Amino acid sequence: MAEPEVRMRGIVKKFGQVVANDGVDLELYSGEIHALLGENGAGKTTLMNVLYGVQRPDGGNIYVKDKEVSLRSSNDAQSLGIGMVHQHFSLIPVFTVAENLAIGLKEGGTRLEISKVKERIERTATQSNLVVDPGKVVGQLSIGEQQRVEILKLLFRGAQVLILDEPTSSLTPQEAIDLFHTLRTLRQGGKSIVIITHKLYEALDIADRVTVLRKGRVTLKGAREGITREALTEAMIGRQIETKGYERATIATTNSMKVEDLAVAPERGRVPVEGVSLQIKSGEILGIAGVAGNGQKDLIECLFGLRSVKAGRILLDGVEINNFPIRKRLEAGLCYIPEERKTRAVAIEMSLMFNSIMHDHWEEPNVRRGLLDGSAIRDLTKRIISKFNVVTQSENSEAGSLSGGNLQKFIVGREMSRNMKYLLAVNPTAGLDVGATDDVRKTLVEYRNQGKGILMVSEDLDELLSMCDRIVVIYKGIVSQALSEASFDKLKIGAMMLGEGFEQKKVAA
Amino acid sequence: MALDIGLILSAVLAGMIPRAMPALLAATGENIDEIGGVLNLGVEGMMLMGAIVAFIVDYNTGSILLGFLAAGAVGLLFSFFHAVASVTLKADQVVSGTAIWFIGWGLSGVLYHAAFGFTTSPVRINTLPSVSIPYLSNLPWVGTLIFGESPIFYLTLLLIAGVQYFLYHTKPGLNLRTVGENPRVADVMGVNPMRYRYGATLFGGFLAGLGGAYLTLVIVGSFDYDMTAGIGFVAVALVLFGKWRPWRVFIGAMVFGAIYVLYLTLESVLPSFPYQFLEMWPYLATLAFIVVVGKRANPPQALGRPYDKGE
Numbered sequence: 001m002a003e004p005e006v007r008m009r010g011i012v013k014k015f016g017q018v019v020a021n022d023g024v025d026l027e028l029y030s031g032e033i034h035a036l037l038g039e040n041g042a043g044k045t046t047l048m049n050v051l052y053g054v055q056r057p058d059g060g061n062i063y064v065k066d067k068e069v070s071l072r073s074s075n076d077a078q079s080l081g082i083g084m085v086h087q088h089f090s091l092i093p094v095f096t097v098a099e100n101l102a103i104g105l106k107e108g109g110t111r112l113e114i115s116k117v118k119e120r121i122e123r124t125a126t127q128s129n130l131v132v133d134p135g136k137v138v139g140q141l142s143i144g145e146q147q148r149v150e151i152l153k154l155l156f157r158g159a160q161v162l163i164l165d166e167p168t169s170s171l172t173p174q175e176a177i178d179l180f181h182t183l184r185t186l187r188q189g190g191k192s193i194v195i196i197t198h199k200l201y202e203a204l205d206i207a208d209r210v211t212v213l214r215k216g217r218v219t220l221k222g223a224r225e226g227i228t229r230e231a232l233t234e235a236m237i238g239r240q241i242e243t244k245g246y247e248r249a250t251i252a253t254t255n256s257m258k259v260e261d262l263a264v265a266p267e268r269g270r271v272p273v274e275g276v277s278l279q280i281k282s283g284e285i286l287g288i289a290g291v292a293g294n295g296q297k298d299l300i301e302c303l304f305g306l307r308s309v310k311a312g313r314i315l316l317d318g319v320e321i322n323n324f325p326i327r328k329r330l331e332a333g334l335c336y337i338p339e340e341r342k343t344r345a346v347a348i349e350m351s352l353m354f355n356s357i358m359h360d361h362w363e364e365p366n367v368r369r370g371l372l373d374g375s376a377i378r379d380l381t382k383r384i385i386s387k388f389n390v391v392t393q394s395e396n397s398e399a400g401s402l403s404g405g406n407l408q409k410f411i412v413g414r415e416m417s418r419n420m421k422y423l424l425a426v427n428p429t430a431g432l433d434v435g436a437t438d439d440v441r442k443t444l445v446e447y448r449n450q451g452k453g454i455l456m457v458s459e460d461l462d463e464l465l466s467m468c469d470r471i472v473v474i475y476k477g478i479v480s481q482a483l484s485e486a487s488f489d490k491l492k493i494g495a496m497m498l499g500e501g502f503e504q505k506k507v508a509a
Numbered sequence: 510m511a512l513d514i515g516l517i518l519s520a521v522l523a524g525m526i527p528r529a530m531p532a533l534l535a536a537t538g539e540n541i542d543e544i545g546g547v548l549n550l551g552v553e554g555m556m557l558m559g560a561i562v563a564f565i566v567d568y569n570t571g572s573i574l575l576g577f578l579a580a581g582a583v584g585l586l587f588s589f590f591h592a593v594a595s596v597t598l599k600a601d602q603v604v605s606g607t608a609i610w611f612i613g614w615g616l617s618g619v620l621y622h623a624a625f626g627f628t629t630s631p632v633r634i635n636t637l638p639s640v641s642i643p644y645l646s647n648l649p650w651v652g653t654l655i656f657g658e659s660p661i662f663y664l665t666l667l668l669i670a671g672v673q674y675f676l677y678h679t680k681p682g683l684n685l686r687t688v689g690e691n692p693r694v695a696d697v698m699g700v701n702p703m704r705y706r707y708g709a710t711l712f713g714g715f716l717a718g719l720g721g722a723y724l725t726l727v728i729v730g731s732f733d734y735d736m737t738a739g740i741g742f743v744a745v746a747l748v749l750f751g752k753w754r755p756w757r758v759f760i761g762a763m764v765f766g767a768i769y770v771l772y773l774t775l776e777s778v779l780p781s782f783p784y785q786f787l788e789m790w791p792y793l794a795t796l797a798f799i800v801v802v803g804k805r806a807n808p809p810q811a812l813g814r815p816y817d818k819g820e
Contacts, residue, residue: 074697075699090691091694092686092687092691094690094807094810095686095687095690099683102680102683103694103698103700104687104700105680106699108680110679110681111679111680112677112678112680112682
């Protein structure tokens with residue numbers, strides 16, 4: 001085999017106590033697509049950030065074309081022909097495609113000759129199968145088109161090695177197919193392409209070679225041909241974990257939160273959510289399965305009072321709460337765990353103490369004679385920290401200083417410590433490591449067993465299957481009949497998430 | 510008493526451009542500043558400093574040109590402070606700008622008394638005469654309006670055309686706009702956000718100084734404590750009104766100038782009407798414009814936010 005384009009040797013990168021990369025080796029050859037596989041938090045993005053010069057390694061060496069290099073910034077990486085497309089695009093939405101590509105352009109005079117830039121874009125675009133109108137404003141392009149612009153940007157700057165971080169995560173299936181088509185064309189042109197992904201089938205589908213990371217170490221590497229799906233799975237997540245692991249007691253209850261023919265007040269650019277009927281019994285977990293962006297968040301926000309009701313009723317133990325302000329909903333025993341931990345669940349610059357009373361700082365014993373009671377709040381916060389295994393320096397620490405997993409444990413613990421009857425949770429384990437995920441799931445099931453009702457949105461179908469008593473599927477704002485545990489069928493639910501069975505329903509309605 | 514509409518109108522048209530000029534100069538500078546992502550609320554203070562320094566230099570040398578240059582220099586100096594505080598030290602831009610406003614406000618008055626002592630009648634200098642462009646200025650109506658202005662006006666038109674060209678037809682202009690939208694993107698693309706922000710802030714300060722000088726050297730001929738009376742803030746508002754487009758800012762400034770002259774004219778035509786209310790009117794109009802236009806404005810996304818490389 002030829003010399004590798006890029007060679008990383010023994011890369012070590014630590015964030016405080018956490019070792020994100022622990023002696024990682026990686027080789028990239030020209031004319032190949034390399035899948036960098038691993039679970040969330042396995043250290044894939046960190047490794048590529050090191051290669052892109054965004055993060056400096058604590059150990060190890062990087063060679064480009066057999067020459068050792070020191071990458072101090074992304075500019076260093078770019079000048080060596082290494083380019084990266086992050087999950088969040090770095091485009092200026094108000095600029096045209098051509099303007100976005102012309103930023104920082106050095107060659108030529110001071111004059112910005114946009115027509116020449118456009119010509120060049122069109123030439124590069126046809127060579128590499130990246131159809132995009134250079135005169136269009138980027139903010140008006142679809143996500144798939146924006147991604148093409150990002151790739152063009154790299155090619156424009158002479159990138160030989162292209163790193164794509166989770167490139168299909170926000171694409172439609174058709175866009176993903178187009179992207180892979182493009183990547184194959186680029187491979188033919190001799191480029192070296194890395195896709196960072198946690199989707200097995202993607203790696204199996206497109207990669208020539210695969211490197212798997214787990215907990216910062218390489219667990220498998222080699223050519224695609226020699227690798228089976230099972231071997232990849234095991235390398236990614238270790239021994240197969242038991243998913244049906246949660247003890248669930250049978251609870252006899254009469255109370256429930258009911259949603260009757262609910263329509264959420266429409267908002268521009270959102271899927272309309274209409275005709276939703278649900279019943280969340282206390283002592284059960286009702287799951288909402290669906291591909292992101294099908295209206296599940298809108299529905300939850302409406303139930304909690306963040307969006308207004310257009311039609312229908314929300315009943316909490318028989319009381320209509322349609323027009324309740326959020327505070328009254330809280331007092332009625334409704335709780336909410338939003339997906340956006342750091343922006344919506346806590347104030348990251350405030351201490352855990354203050355964060356722990358955000359929903360009920362007006363209630364005894366948090367407040368006495370109109371003043372906050374410091375010792376009562378401290379006790380409460382300490383209780384949450386110890387009961388839910390939150391790793392933190394103290395109850396005075398800023399919420400923002402906690403790791404994602406510990407912050408989520410704190411948030412869940414806070415809700416559980418309130419006078420809660422029903423909980424609305426959106427992707428409660430997204431982005432958490434295995435341990436924290438397990439803790440959060442256990443806590444939710446435990447509270448279900450104590451007779452609380454939980455409505456849980458999750459993009460992880462396995463999670464729903466392992467935790468829920470019943471599951472509904474949401475597709476384009478329409479919610480299916482509830483499936484009970486006996487009829488859980490992963491393939492069938494998966495098909496429903498992609499719209500199967502919904503067309504007829506719409507006609508019937 | 511019947512108001513002579515024709516007379517009022519011609520007075521407004523004749524006085525519009527001179528009255529608009531200080532705000533126009535300052536706003537053109539502020540526009541560049543904001544497009545780079547730096548909000549400068551110290552314009553008012555920089556204008557006052559420009560006004561007093563220009564006045565002192567002109568009084569002592571008799572040179573209007575030197576007066577303007579000195580005013581530009583002091584604007585540069587003050588905006589340098591603003592840049593150090595808000596770009597390098599990443600302080601809150603509003604706080605830094607407000608501090609500069611206060612310093613300029615107080616220091617300009619002190620400098621006046623330091624230079625001229627306490628006088629009963631204001632110290633005066635000769636103002637810059639206007640130039641008439643041959644033939645064109647003889648045209649009826651528009652003749653004196655457009656072709657009989659101070660030379661600074663014509664230079665300013667060239668300047669705005671240059672700013673327009675710079676922003677939309679040069680690479681550094683594109684880079685500056687990028688810095689104002691998303692400095693991190695600029696940085697990754699090999700553009701140094703710090704350098705561009707310094708440049709933009711200094712340019713803004715220079716023009717704010719010139720705007721102040723225009724007041725003393727061209728319009729009034731003397732210095733008054735707090736004589737800008739909020740024009741610096743009007744300049745900031747004009748940028749918003751103009752949606753960060755140089756020629757829209759120009760139009761906004763002209764409208765402001767017209768409204769300002771209208772108030773001066775009405776004051777003399779309606780002596781019995783409480784002048785305090787007329788005096789409010791240009792500012793109320795500015796406020797109204799901002800409320801109406803500001804809702805739809807699409808400011809540079811990184812405006813007012815310091816860039817922290819390490820984040």
